Amino acid sequence: MINGTKINIEDLNLYIGKKHILKDINVKIPxxxxxxxxxxxxxxxxxxxxxxxxxxDLYPEVKTQGKIFNGTDDILHPNTEITELRKKMGLLAxxxxxxxxxxxxxxxxxxxxxxxxxxxxLNKRVEYYLRQVSLWEEVKDRLKDPASALSIGQQQxxxxxxxxxxxxxxxxxxxxxxxxxPVSSREIEELFLKLKQRYTIVMVTHILRQARRVADYVxxxxxxxxxxxxxxxxxxxxxxxxxxxxxxxxxYS
Amino acid sequence: MKSLLVPSxxxxxxxxxxxxxxxxxxxxxxxxxxPFILLTGLxxxxxxxxxxxxxSELIFSSEWKPLSGKFGFLPFILSSLWITFISIAIAxxxxxxxxxxxxxxxxxxxxxxxxxxxxxxxGIPSVIYGVWGIIIIVPFVSKVASWFxxxxxxxxxxAGSVVLSVMVIPFVLNILIEVYxxxxxxxxxxxxxxxxxxxxxxxxxxxxxxxxGIISSFGLGISRAFGETIAxxxxxxxxxxxxxxxxxxxxxxxxxxxxxxxxxxxxxxYDSALMLAALILFIxxxxxxxxxxxxIMHYEKKV
Numbered sequence: 001m002i003n004g005t006k007i008n009i010e011d012l013n014l015y016i017g018k019k020h021i022l023k024d025i026n027v028k029i030p031x032x033x034x035x036x037x038x039x040x041x042x043x044x045x046x047x048x049x050x051x052x053x054x055x056x057d058l059y060p061e062v063k064t065q066g067k068i069f070n071g072t073d074d075i076l077h078p079n080t081e082i083t084e085l086r087k088k089m090g091l092l093a094x095x096x097x098x099x100x101x102x103x104x105x106x107x108x109x110x111x112x113x114x115x116x117x118x119x120x121x122l123n124k125r126v127e128y129y130l131r132q133v134s135l136w137e138e139v140k141d142r143l144k145d146p147a148s149a150l151s152i153g154q155q156q157x158x159x160x161x162x163x164x165x166x167x168x169x170x171x172x173x174x175x176x177x178x179x180x181x182p183v184s185s186r187e188i189e190e191l192f193l194k195l196k197q198r199y200t201i202v203m204v205t206h207i208l209r210q211a212r213r214v215a216d217y218v219x220x221x222x223x224x225x226x227x228x229x230x231x232x233x234x235x236x237x238x239x240x241x242x243x244x245x246x247x248x249x250x251x252y253s
Numbered sequence: 254m255k256s257l258l259v260p261s262x263x264x265x266x267x268x269x270x271x272x273x274x275x276x277x278x279x280x281x282x283x284x285x286x287x288p289f290i291l292l293t294g295l296x297x298x299x300x301x302x303x304x305x306x307x308x309s310e311l312i313f314s315s316e317w318k319p320l321s322g323k324f325g326f327l328p329f330i331l332s333s334l335w336i337t338f339i340s341i342a343i344a345x346x347x348x349x350x351x352x353x354x355x356x357x358x359x360x361x362x363x364x365x366x367x368x369x370x371x372x373x374x375x376g377i378p379s380v381i382y383g384v385w386g387i388i389i390i391v392p393f394v395s396k397v398a399s400w401f402x403x404x405x406x407x408x409x410x411x412a413g414s415v416v417l418s419v420m421v422i423p424f425v426l427n428i429l430i431e432v433y434x435x436x437x438x439x440x441x442x443x444x445x446x447x448x449x450x451x452x453x454x455x456x457x458x459x460x461x462x463x464x465x466g467i468i469s470s471f472g473l474g475i476s477r478a479f480g481e482t483i484a485x486x487x488x489x490x491x492x493x494x495x496x497x498x499x500x501x502x503x504x505x506x507x508x509x510x511x512x513x514x515x516x517x518x519x520x521x522x523y524d525s526a527l528m529l530a531a532l533i534l535f536i537x538x539x540x541x542x543x544x545x546x547x548x549i550m551h552y553e554k555k556v
Contacts, residue, residue: 055442060360087448097439100462109457110447159443166447 004031006170006200007052012066014047014056021047023224025066029217034196036211036232037204039221040247045204046174048221052202053089053172054082070170087114089170090163090199095179096155098147099162103139106147106158110166129161133191153184160191171195173203177210189214208250212236220244288539295535298528311529317493319517324526328495330533332410332503335496336485337478339414344421345471352429357455364430375423383487386416391488398500405500408490413503416488417478425474432466433459465549472545476538482507506530 007029014022022044029035037045047056054075056062068075075085087110099106107126108116116122126143130136135157139150147158156176163171173192177185192201192214205211211218211232218235220228220243228235228244239245258266302311302324314325355364394415395407436459444454460467490502491512510527518524 050442053446055445058438058441058445083445083448083450086446089446091442091446093439093443095439097437097443099440099443099458109444110449113447113449113453113457162443162447172446 005029006031006070007202008067008069010067010069012048012051012064012068014044014051014065015063016059017061021224022051025226027219027226027229029200029202029219031200032196032198033216034192034201034203034214035217035219036215037202037219037221038208038211038215038235038247039206041206043221044224045206045221049172049174049202049204051076052170053086053091054080055086055091057082087166088168089172090160090166090168092156092160092163092171092173092176094175096152096159098150098155098158101147102144103147103150103158104143106162107165110162114166125165129165130158132164132195133157133161134187135161151184153180153187156180156184156188157191160188164195168199170200170202173201175204175206177205177207185210208248220247222247292532292535295528295532299525299532301525302522302529312533315495319520319523319526322522324522324529326506326530326533328493329504329506329509329530331495332489333479333505333507333534333537335410335499335503336413336417336489336505337475339410339499340417340421340478341471341474343414343418344425344474347418348422348425348429348470348474349467351426352433353455353460355430356433357451357459371423371427374419375427379420379481379484380487382416382420383484386412386484386488390415394500401500403498403500406490406502408488408502409500410489410496410503411499413485413489413505414499416484417481420481420484421474421478424477425470428466428470428473429463432463432470435466436462468548469545472541472548476541479541480507480534480538482511486511506534510534 005028009025009027009029012022012025013020025048037048039045050056051064052068052075056064064076066076070085070088073080073085099109101109104126107129108122111122111125116125127136127140130139135154138154139145139158142149147155150158156179160171160176171192177188180188189210192203195201196216203214215232218229218232219226220235220239220241222243228239228241235244236248239248305322306324311324312326312330314323315327316323316325317328355367390412391407391409393407394409394412395405397411398405398407398409440458440462441454444458445451449457485505486508489505489508491504491508492502493504494501496503510530514524514527
């Protein structure tokens with residue numbers, strides 16, 4: 001059922017100051033599937049997600065040990081070319097943070113810093129990625145408007161298109177619907193179901209119903225540890241661990 | 254049930270309640286009306302001068318001969334402009350780079366150490382900056398001028414600008430640090446995860462986001478620099494002339510007022526002329542304040 005492995009996390013430990021945030025994480029994230037990292041707030045889900053593309057580097061008090069492999073590249077190795085690594089992973093944050101520029105420039109930003117300058121090429125890419133997130137029809141007449149003028153739901157789809165623009169292999173999504181209304185949330189979920197045919201998606205969520213709707217593979221975390229991981233069916237229908245069981249049943253408090 | 258309150262006490266209590274807010278309102282209106290009172294006073298006092306000459310004649314004339322009733326403000330206005338803009342040109346990049354370093358690169362404790370340093374810089378009385386200027390900057394400027402084969406006493410536009418730039422730095426820097434700190438870290442994360450380097454992120458995303466704040470900090474710096482009096486007066490030379498280079502002496506508007514008010518008032522119209530200088534100062538400072546505010550509003554709508 002689960003064949004290829006995309007990301008392989010081995011013995012990952014992460015400390016913030018003296019606090020042990022992630023404890024002995026060992027897990028394989030399957031390729032071209034939607035993997036959900038599930039668990040209550042504050043259990044280290046987001047931290048785990050951010051260590052995948054080393055955004056944890058932004059916080060000087062964070063110390064990491066262990067290995068994370070994307071194919072054969074060790075992500076955590078200090079010699080890893082960090083900009084190339086991050087380009088392989090599109091990021092979708094909790095609430096949309098459009099770059100302070102136009103809709104058009106939000107999409108072309110990643111391309112321009114990669115050295116793509118030709119107008120025709122950029123125009124084509126903008127249309128392509130905006131269509132990917134079903135935003136093209138809504139914004140095609142106002143591409144030069146500031147991105148902040150869009151609604152929150154549109155902004156989140158724009159941010160997704162922006163993430164796709166650098167042609168990543170993996171999409172990292174950190175509770176991507178938590179700031180959105182139900183309709184926009186559903187749009188994002190449907191996009192993910194469409195995109196997982198071509199991308200490996202890792203999504204953090206604490207919403208059980210959302211996880212049930214979209215997940216192929218589930219990693220259940222609690223207090224910085226992986227309690228259980230497996231296919232959606234295994235976790236939702238036959239959870240082994242009592243903590244997982246109570247969380248899945250909704251009796252977790 | 255009978256009320257517990259003693260009737261006379263109740264009245265007094267209500268009265269006190271009303272009167273307390275009355276005094277608060279009075280204080281508020283006093284503060285609010287202050288700029289208008291000042292402006293009106295300056296307008297009335299300086300209006301005497303307009304009987305004989307138009308505003309533009311006064312502003313664009315460079316003849317300053319109070320004894321024969323000639324009041325041309327151009328030398329003072331130009332001196333003020335020179336000093337203000339050179340000082341901002343020195344302070345602006347220093348502040349911008351410092352703010353970026355402190356908020357994006359430095360360890361957290363460095364910023365913690367820096368805050369009291371900035372407060373100290375801001376709190377030093379301006380006369381001390383003036384003394385420092387006379388002892389260090391003026392001789393240094395004189396020496397620099399000699400490298401260019403220019404004879405200068407050192408009391409010059411440049412000396413005034415350097416002293417002023419140091420005085421403006423804490424104010425501009427304080428705002429800039431706040432501006433950069435208030436940018437959410439998620440914006441950096443978004444840019445970095447698209448493969449941008451740290452510098453690209455700072456240059457193309459963060460500084461763009463910070464732009465209105467940067468403008469407003471410079472605007473505030475300009476309005477502070479334009480009005481600064483004592484420290485500049487001590488090093489700028491105070492010669493009435495249109496400055497032709499940065500090594501020449503100048504005579505900015507605040508120095509004109511500070512040096513002469515109360516001394517030369519037997520000369521007819523002199524106090525009116527000084528009031529006009531004050532009025533110009535007032536208007537320019539207000540203009541830069543409002544101008545930077547307008548720019549912020551305009552830009553925030555756009556992005």
